[in-house]
Amino acid sequence: MKWFKQHWWLPALLLGVLMSGPARAQPAKRRAPAARVAAPAPAPDPPAVRAKLFQAASLISQFKESEALAVYQEILSTVPTHYLALWQSAVLSVRIGNRYSDETRKSAYFNAARQYADRAMLLRPEGGESNYAEALALFNQATLYSAGARLAAFRDLRSHVYLATERRPDLPEAWQLLGRWQYRVAHYNLLERLYSKLVLGGVPEGGDSREAIEHLEKAHAMAPQNLQFCYDLARMCRYQGRRRRAIEVLQEAEKIPPITSDDLVISRLCRKMLPPLERADARRSAKPSPASAPEPALDKVPPPADSVGKKESGPKRTAAGR
Structure with missing residues (x-):
C-alpha cells in the first residue's frame, strides 16, 4: 500500500496509454483533398x-x-x-x-x-523551357565526353527532353532534340548497349527510328524555313532508306536562302547530299521491275511438236527477273 501511495500517478498513466492506444491504431479519417493553391504570379519586371x-x-x-x-x-x-x-x-x-x-x-x-x-x-523544375535548356546542354556536353560519360548523359537527359515537348509542344527545337536523341539511342552499338545494361541500369527507353523521324517531321512542319531541321530530317530519311522523302526535303532546302554563316554551312551540306540521292533514284526508276517487264509475244513463237493441243503456259521467269 505504501508503494501505491508513493506511485499514485502510475495507474492513471497506464490507463491513459491503454485508452490512447486503440485510438492511434485506428486509420486516419480520409480528408477531402485540399484545393491546390496557385503559385503566385511573378512580380512584373522593372x-x-x-x-x-x-x-x-x-x-x-x-x-x-x-x-x-x-x-x-x-x-x-x-x-x-x-x-x-x-x-x-x-x-x-x-x-x-x-x-x-x-x-x-x-x-x-x-x-x-x-x-x-x-x-x-x-x-521551375517542370518548366518546358528549363527542361529544354537542360537537355540541350547535356546533349552537347556529351559530344565532348568519353564513351561512358556520354552514355550517362544520354540517359540523364531523357526525362528533360520528354518533359520539354510535353510542356512546350509549340517549341520546334524541343521536337528536333527529341528526334535526335531517339535516333541516337536507337542506334547504340553492341558495346554501348552492354555498357548501358551492366553499368547504367539499362538502355534508355524511347529510342526508335520511326518515332525520331516523326518528331523531326513535326519540327520541320512547325519551322519549314529552318535549314538545320531540313538537314537532320534528310539525313535520317536517307539512313532509313526513305530516299524519295530525303530528296523532297533537300529540294525544299535548296529554296531557302541562307542568312547566317551557320545557315550557309548547312545549306552546302544539303546541296552536297542531294545529287547522290537523285542519281540513285534515277537509276532505280530507269531499271524495269519484274512486274512491269513486257511479256514475250507467244503467238509468234511456234509451240513445240509435243505440246500441240495442250494448254500453253507462259515463261516461268521474265528477262528482268534473271
Whole structure:
C-alpha cells in the first residue's frame, strides 16, 4: 500500500496509454483533398529589365547571339533568378559554343550553358523551357565526353527532353532534340548497349527510328524555313532508306536562302547530299521491275511438236527477273 501511495500517478498513466492506444491504431479519417493553391504570379519586371529583354530579343532576331547573351548576363547580374534570362542564356551559350572547333572553348560555353540551365531548373523544375535548356546542354556536353560519360548523359537527359515537348509542344527545337536523341539511342552499338545494361541500369527507353523521324517531321512542319531541321530530317530519311522523302526535303532546302554563316554551312551540306540521292533514284526508276517487264509475244513463237493441243503456259521467269 505504501508503494501505491508513493506511485499514485502510475495507474492513471497506464490507463491513459491503454485508452490512447486503440485510438492511434485506428486509420486516419480520409480528408477531402485540399484545393491546390496557385503559385503566385511573378512580380512584373522593372522598366529597366523590360528594356533589356526587348533589346536581347531584337538582337536575337538580327542573329547577333553573342550580343544578346551579353544583355541577358547584364539582367542576371541584377536579377539572378530571372527565368527567361537564364534559359535563354543556356540556349545561346550552346549555339555559340557549337561554332568553335576548339574543344576548350566549346567546353567553356557548354559548361556555362549547363549552369544557366541548372539555375532555371531550380526555379521551375517542370518548366518546358528549363527542361529544354537542360537537355540541350547535356546533349552537347556529351559530344565532348568519353564513351561512358556520354552514355550517362544520354540517359540523364531523357526525362528533360520528354518533359520539354510535353510542356512546350509549340517549341520546334524541343521536337528536333527529341528526334535526335531517339535516333541516337536507337542506334547504340553492341558495346554501348552492354555498357548501358551492366553499368547504367539499362538502355534508355524511347529510342526508335520511326518515332525520331516523326518528331523531326513535326519540327520541320512547325519551322519549314529552318535549314538545320531540313538537314537532320534528310539525313535520317536517307539512313532509313526513305530516299524519295530525303530528296523532297533537300529540294525544299535548296529554296531557302541562307542568312547566317551557320545557315550557309548547312545549306552546302544539303546541296552536297542531294545529287547522290537523285542519281540513285534515277537509276532505280530507269531499271524495269519484274512486274512491269513486257511479256514475250507467244503467238509468234511456234509451240513445240509435243505440246500441240495442250494448254500453253507462259515463261516461268521474265528477262528482268534473271
